[in-house]
Amino acid sequence: MKFFVDTAEIDEIRDLADTGLVDGVTTNPSLIHKSGRNFFEVVHQICDLVDGPVSAEVAATDFDTMLAEGRKLSEIASNIAVKVPLTPAGLKTCRALSQGGTMVNVTLCFSPNQALLAAKAGARFISPFVGRLDDIAHDGMQLIAEICEIYENYPNLETEVLVASVRHPIHVLEAAKLGADVATVPPAVLHQMFNHPLTEKGLAAFVADWEKTGQSIL
Numbered sequence: 001m002k003f004f005v006d007t008a009e010i011d012e013i014r015d016l017a018d019t020g021l022v023d024g025v026t027t028n029p030s031l032i033h034k035s036g037r038n039f040f041e042v043v044h045q046i047c048d049l050v051d052g053p054v055s056a057e058v059a060a061t062d063f064d065t066m067l068a069e070g071r072k073l074s075e076i077a078s079n080i081a082v083k084v085p086l087t088p089a090g091l092k093t094c095r096a097l098s099q100g101g102t103m104v105n106v107t108l109c110f111s112p113n114q115a116l117l118a119a120k121a122g123a124r125f126i127s128p129f130v131g132r133l134d135d136i137a138h139d140g141m142q143l144i145a146e147i148c149e150i151y152e153n154y155p156n157l158e159t160e161v162l163v164a165s166v167r168h169p170i171h172v173l174e175a176a177k178l179g180a181d182v183a184t185v186p187p188a189v190l191h192q193m194f195n196h197p198l199t200e201k202g203l204a205a206f207v208a209d210w211e212k213t214g215q216s217i218l
């Protein structure tokens with residue numbers, strides 16, 4: 001499974017990228033707004049920090065403008081994945097951009113049929129929002145299961161399932177069990193995934209006992 005970081009906060013991306021465990025970054029207009037930064041500056045900086053795909057979302061909703069915006073965003077860096085919404089105009093834009101060689105991440109996916117249409121449109125990634133489904137008492141991980149099942153029936157489909165709107169480590173765990181290709185994870189959740197109280201307790205005991213030996217390795 002690939003781990004993308006779901007944020008536009010440079011310091012958080014830099015810290016996690018230093019671990020070598022980050023395969024990409026996803027942003028969206030809300031995350032850009034939260035960063036308080038200039039869109040092009042922060043996306044360019046992220047592309048310099050991370051070699052993997054960096055999702056930058058169009059702002060328009062009509063085909064002509066989304067296509068123009070997508071082409072402009074793709075010029076920022078070679079690892080840009082243009083994000084478009086899962087609408088008829090968005091998928092038309094996806095088709096045009098992907099045929100031109102641009103990576104496209106189709107976002108705001110909430111049904112298996114939507115995911116099937118996005119794959120038909122040549123999406124590199126499909127972003128089903130599991131947390132927002134859970135938020136309204138629907139089973140977000142059931143959507144992932146259905147999309148993975150459908151995609152497995154058609155090996156010629158090259159779209160990667162990018163689990164988004166992740167709220168906690170269990171979403172990542174369940175996504176991995178289902179064989180999703182990518183999880184885009186808020187920094188706080190990624191940090192939670194490292195932690196276990198028995199690891200902390202065991203390490204503290206190792207450190208204390210090693211000090212008692214009076215020895216050093218270096």
Ligand code: G3P
Nearest residue numbers: 006026028131132164165
């Ligand atoms: O990448 C999509 C993700 O940022 C949406 O998450 O928490 O706004 O549902 P959320």
